[in-house]
Every structure is written in structure tokens, then in C-alpha cells.
Amino acid sequence: MTAALAIPAAAVSVAGCADKAPDPLIALVRQARSDAALIDAAARAWQSPPAGQPDRPTGPITATLLTAVAEARRVHADKMAAELGDDAPPPPPADQSPTPAQEPAAALTAVLTALDASQRNAAALVPGLSRHRAALVGSVSACCAAYRSVLL
Amino acid sequence: MNGAAVNAIPAQQKTGSELAGDPDTADAVQVALGAEHAAVWCYGLIAAFLPAALEKWTRMDADAHRARRDTAVRLLTDAGRRPVAAEPAYRTPSPVTDQATAVQLAQAAEHDSAAAWHSVLERCDDADLRRTALDGLTDAATRGARWAAKAGTRPLVPPMPGET
Numbered sequence: 001m002t003a004a005l006a007i008p009a010a011a012v013s014v015a016g017c018a019d020k021a022p023d024p025l026i027a028l029v030r031q032a033r034s035d036a037a038l039i040d041a042a043a044r045a046w047q048s049p050p051a052g053q054p055d056r057p058t059g060p061i062t063a064t065l066l067t068a069v070a071e072a073r074r075v076h077a078d079k080m081a082a083e084l085g086d087d088a089p090p091p092p093p094a095d096q097s098p099t100p101a102q103e104p105a106a107a108l109t110a111v112l113t114a115l116d117a118s119q120r121n122a123a124a125l126v127p128g129l130s131r132h133r134a135a136l137v138g139s140v141s142a143c144c145a146a147y148r149s150v151l152l
Numbered sequence: 153m154n155g156a157a158v159n160a161i162p163a164q165q166k167t168g169s170e171l172a173g174d175p176d177t178a179d180a181v182q183v184a185l186g187a188e189h190a191a192v193w194c195y196g197l198i199a200a201f202l203p204a205a206l207e208k209w210t211r212m213d214a215d216a217h218r219a220r221r222d223t224a225v226r227l228l229t230d231a232g233r234r235p236v237a238a239e240p241a242y243r244t245p246s247p248v249t250d251q252a253t254a255v256q257l258a259q260a261a262e263h264d265s266a267a268a269w270h271s272v273l274e275r276c277d278d279a280d281l282r283r284t285a286l287d288g289l290t291d292a293a294t295r296g297a298r299w300a301a302k303a304g305t306r307p308l309v310p311p312m313p314g315e316t
Contacts, residue, residue, distance in 0.1 A: 068307045075311035119290075126286050127279035135273040138286045139312040142266070146293040146309040150301055 023087050024125050025080050028137065030089055031121060032077035035114050039070035042107035049104050056104065066111065069147045073118075076140045083136060112148060119144035170278045171231035180268075180275040181224055182236050184288065187261075187268035188221035189238035194261040197244070201254035206302075213258070213295050217265070220288055227281070255303045262296035270314025289314045 043066035046059045056062075081088035122141035126134050171178050195214035202210055228235040248257050269288030276282060293313035300308045 065308070068309075072307070072309065072311040079312065123286060123290075126273070127282050131274050131277065134282055135270055135314070136312075138273045138282075138289055139270060139314050141286065142290040142293040142313045143309050143311060145290045146297040146313065149294045150297045150308050 023084060024129075025084050025133070025137070026087065026089050028118075028122060028125070028140070029077050029080045029084065031118050032073045032080065032140070033092060035111075035118055036070045036073040036077065038114055039066050039073060039111050041102060042104075042111045043067045043070060045102040045104045045107040051101075059104070062104075062108070065151065066108075069111070069115075069151070072143055072147065076143065079136060080140070083133065108151065112151060115144045115148040115151070119148065169231070170276060170281065171227060171233065174276075177272075177276045177278075177281070178228070178231065178233050180272040181228055181281075182233075184265075184268040184272050184285070185221060185224035185228065186236050187264045188217050188224060189236070190242050191217040191261040191265050192221060193238065193242050194244070194257050197248055198254040198258050198261075201248060201251055203251065209298070210258075216291060216295070217261075220265070220291075223284060227284070252303070255299055258299045259296055259303060259305065262292045262299065266292035266296065266314040267316050270316075273314075 043063045046056075046066060047063040049056070049059065119141050122137045122144065126138050126141065129137060171181060192214060195210050195217065199207065199210045199214070225235040244257055245260050246253065246256065248254050266289050269285045269292065272285035273282060273289065276285065293309060296313070297308045300306075
């Protein structure tokens with residue numbers, strides 16, 4: 001009898017979860033983490049271009065700049081995860097597979113596209129959040145925009 | 153009545169009513185206006201110490217701050233508030249005597265502008281005012297990054313622009 005009763009109880013609980021839309025900050029945390037990984041890979045591509053690619057005089061400078069952008073995106077992920085508290089998505093497992101060597105120009109283009117999307121997604125949430133979160137997410141959006149402008 | 157009729161209230165009026173009603177919001181916009189007045193003044197001083205090659209930058213940045221200043225004046229006036237006036241002169245964080253110190257002042261002016269618009273975000277609910285504040289914050293962070301690149305300051309962009 002106990003087991004039979006447990007089924008409707010579980011069903012109610014699932015239905016209750018489905019009614020609640022996920023916190024919009026969760027997607028921004030995931031995006032910040034995936035940006036950081038993408039930007040780290042781009043920094044490696046600029047630091048040591050794959051065989052056959054010409055060394056660029058600006059390579060190390062761009063690599064250093066990209067490393068700073070990746071660091072900023074990790075700060076964004078941490079700040080927004082702290083804001084989410086128990087609702088924060090668990091950090092992804094460390095990637096064991098080595099990232100294939102990338103062509104530097106293509107890697108940079110991918111970073112610019114990612115920063116564009118991150119700026120837009122964060123900015124789109126600003127009007128509807130609490131005051132505290134609007135300021136937090138607005139700051140994240142501004143950081144992505146500013147780095148994008150200097151990476152051009 | 154459908155949802156669209158509710159949205160048909162002019163944005164200006166909605167912004168004005170929050171600015172008219174919430175002293176916290178109005179104070180934050182007054183501080184942002186004060187930061188824009190100061191930035192306009194700073195760029196006048198900065199221009200005197202920068203070479204002709206950078207003249208376009210300073211002119212563009214000064215124009216951008218004038219536009220933000222005018223927006224803030226209009227928002228406050230529409231809400232029946234008296235916008236704060238510009239001071240005749242401002243005290244700079246450190247003396248401006250050459251190109252390097254002029255670029256430092258540009259960075260300081262952008263830092264202040266970013267902080268002021270960030271503070272508006274922390275103190276308003278109106279969607280249009282939030283967009284205005286986000287634009288002010290984003291543009292200040294972007295100009296600040298360019299001046300930081302010129303000065304060799306790192307990081308070029310603070311991870312959380314506007315947070316103090």
C-alpha cells in the first residue's frame with residue numbers, strides 16, 4: 001500500500017517542478033563557463049599557433065588579452081552562481097580530451113561571436129530582473145561588450 | 153483590453169513617474185548626471201594635453217558624454233525634478249600635466265560614469281530607464297577599455313564594470 005501511494009506523490013512533485021520556469025541566471029552561468037573554456041583555447045592558439053601557421057608578432061599580446069577575458073568570464077560565472085546559491089548549476093567535469101589545435105584567426109572569430117551572444121543575452125534580461133540582479137547582469141553585459149571592442 | 157494596450161503608455165511617462173515617485177531613483181540619476189557633467193569638463197582638460205592624433209577620440213568621447221548628460225537632464229525635467237547643474241570646475245584625482253596624466257583622467261572619468269550608471273541600475277525598476285542606464289554603463293566601460301589600452305593598464309576591463 002505504501003508503494004502504491006508513493007506514485008501519485010511523485011507525480012505531484014514532478015508536476016510542481018514543471019510549473020516553475022528555470023531561473024534565467026542558470027543559462028548565463030553556463031554561457032560564462034563555456035565562454036571561458038572557448039577563450040582559453042583561443043589564447044593557446046595565439047600563444048603557439050599550430051604547425052604550418054606563421055608566427056604572428058602580436059600573438060603573445062593577443063594571447064595575454066584573451067587570458068584576461070577568460071578570467072573575467074570565470075568571475076562572471078562565479079558571481080552569478082553565488083547569486084543563485086543552491087540553484088546554481090554544478091560545474092562541468094574537467095575536460096580530459098585535449099582541444100585540437102585551432103587556427104588563430106578562426107579561434108578569435110569564435111570568441112567575438114561568443115562575446116556578442118553573451119552581451120546580448122545578459123542585456124536582454126536586465127529590464128526584468130530584481131534591482132540587485134539587474135546591476136549584476138548589466139555589469140556582465142558591459143564587460144563582454146568592452147572586451148569585444150578591444151579585441152576587434 | 154489586451155496586453156498591448158497596457159504597453160501603449162508612453163515610455164517617457166512611465167520613466168517619469170518612477171523618477172518622480174522614488175527619491176532613490178531620482179538621486180541615482182542626479183549622481184549620473186553629475187558624473188556626465190564632470191566627464192564633459194574632464195575631456196575639455198584632457199584635449200589640451202593630447203596630440204592631434206588622439207583629438208578624434210577625445211572629441212567623440214566628449215560628445216558621447218554630452219549626449220548622456222542631455223538624456224539625464226531630459227529624464228529629470230520630464231519627472232518634474234530640477235537637474236543638478238555643472239560645477240564651474242572639478243578637482244581631478246591627480247594633477248594633469250602631460251599626455252600620460254591626461255589619459256589617466258580619461259580613465260577616471262569613465263570609471264566614475266560607469267559606477268554612476270551601475271548605481272542607477274541598482275535603484276530603478278522601469279525597463280526604459282534600465283536600458284538607458286545599461287547603455288551608459290556599457291559605453292563607459294568600452295571607452296575606459298580603449299584608454300586603458302593606451303595607458304597600458306591591466307586588466308583593460310574590470311571583470312565587473314561599474315561595481316565599486
